Amino acid sequence: MKFAVVVFPGSNCDHDAYYASKNVLGQDAELVWHKDHSLRGADVVILPGGFAHGDYLRTGAIARFSPIMQDVKAFAAAGGPVLGICNGFQILLEAGLLPGAMLRNRGLHFRCEHVHIKVEQTDTPFTAAAQSGQVLRIPIAHGEGNYYAEPEVVERLEKNRQIIFRYVTPSGDVTDAANPNGSVHNIAGITNDARNVVGLMPHPERACELAVGSADGLVVFQSAINGVGGHLKRTASVASTSGVVGVLDK
Amino acid sequence: MRARVYVTLKPSVFDPQGTTVTEALHTLGYGSVKDVRQGKYFELDIEAPSADEARRLASEAADKLLANPVIESYRIEVTA
Numbered sequence: 001m002k003f004a005v006v007v008f009p010g011s012n013c014d015h016d017a018y019y020a021s022k023n024v025l026g027q028d029a030e031l032v033w034h035k036d037h038s039l040r041g042a043d044v045v046i047l048p049g050g051f052a053h054g055d056y057l058r059t060g061a062i063a064r065f066s067p068i069m070q071d072v073k074a075f076a077a078a079g080g081p082v083l084g085i086c087n088g089f090q091i092l093l094e095a096g097l098l099p100g101a102m103l104r105n106r107g108l109h110f111r112c113e114h115v116h117i118k119v120e121q122t123d124t125p126f127t128a129a130a131q132s133g134q135v136l137r138i139p140i141a142h143g144e145g146n147y148y149a150e151p152e153v154v155e156r157l158e159k160n161r162q163i164i165f166r167y168v169t170p171s172g173d174v175t176d177a178a179n180p181n182g183s184v185h186n187i188a189g190i191t192n193d194a195r196n197v198v199g200l201m202p203h204p205e206r207a208c209e210l211a212v213g214s215a216d217g218l219v220v221f222q223s224a225i226n227g228v229g230g231h232l233k234r235t236a237s238v239a240s241t242s243g244v245v246g247v248l249d250k
Numbered sequence: 251m252r253a254r255v256y257v258t259l260k261p262s263v264f265d266p267q268g269t270t271v272t273e274a275l276h277t278l279g280y281g282s283v284k285d286v287r288q289g290k291y292f293e294l295d296i297e298a299p300s301a302d303e304a305r306r307l308a309s310e311a312a313d314k315l316l317a318n319p320v321i322e323s324y325r326i327e328v329t330a
Contacts, residue, residue: 058318065315094318101320103259104266148263148321182266 001228002028004042006072006088008063009034013049013085013205020208021046025221034066043228044081044125045072047088049141049203059102059144060090069095081125081224082197086142089189089199098192098199099157100149106182110143114214115180117165117188117202118172124164124191126198129223135172136165136216138202140180145201147183147190154184165189165200251296253308254327257317258289292316301328 003021007014014031021029030040034052039045052063063069069091076082076097084092092098105111114137119130130136149157157163165188169178179186181201189200204217259265268288275283294311298304305328317324 057315061315061318093320099320101318103264103321106264106266108266108270146266150262150320182264 001043001225002030002041003044003046003224004030004032004039005046005048006068007031007033007048008050008052008066008091010052010054011048011050011087013087013203016203017046017048017085017205020205020217020221024208024218025225027225032068034063034068036068037071039068039071039075044083044224045075046205047072047082047084047091048205049086049088052087052091055087055144058094059087060092060094063087063091064095073097076192076197079194079196081227083126083220083224084197084199085203085205086140086145086201089201090144092197092199097197098190099153100147100190102144103146103148103182104144105142105146105180108143110141111145111180112139112141113180114139115188115202116168116170116172116178117200118168118174119164119219120166121161121164121191123161124195124198124223125227126220126223127164129226130219133172134219135168135170136202136204136207136219137170137214138204138207138217139214140202142181142201145181145183147181147187147201149184154187157187157190158185160193162191162193162195163187163189164191164198165202251298251301251304252329253294253296253304254329255292255294255308255312255316255324256289256326257292257312257322257324258287259321260323263321289322290316301330304328 119134166186204220207214207217268286271286296304
């Protein structure tokens, strides 16, 4: 199977997502420039983290008009799995592919640290390989991750089980202290009505090898690979800090 | 024509920057400042035959790009 990682001017996690897909998980992966008009036949599209177009005006506000976004919208409308990570999540919000908006973090600090997030729902292309309620230790790095939506919208997200990840304590409790940015209802990630587009502020691509402190992010990529029936091409035992998430065969 | 577009967070939306500025002003002794809301200000020079047309264009620009309707509202002033 193949991942397309969109590169905007100012993306800075594009190579991390590419590395996780290609080198860690042994899949085909391609970096796609934002001015391109083709997703190169990819099965899964990733909008990576960074500061697309310098985050001028608002985070994601300019990136939304990049030519490739027409293709991403069409891909998503056809049911294709799309993952927005950090700035990619902000772009999905601005593009209207996901509901809501981001505000500056409560306290205004840029937060760069490992946090714990709970997998709330497993019926998305990016959480299908996880256990419901599984707690992942994953890094965040953002100044504007304070998720906001009108109360009616948040209510609808809760009712339709569209909240996919929540900031929690290491033991999985949803508390205000575990919320690094003030997001409403501790929201770290959501999905759309059709459940094929997922956005999250934490960086699973930065947590795919124990050498970097956590491999808990692998389950997000693993889910996408399982979903499109991809075969893992490398032999490796993939351990997560919260348990073994899978053994890759040839 | 010149259109001035003022974009601010909706009253229902928490403004972490405005709150911080308020606290800073209190630290400086300006206790009479009860609240600050921070926003963005744009000046658009527009070639348009009338103020109405300039306003229409500015409003379209604000809807499409300058403001995010989920969290922000805007107001426009047009001068010749």
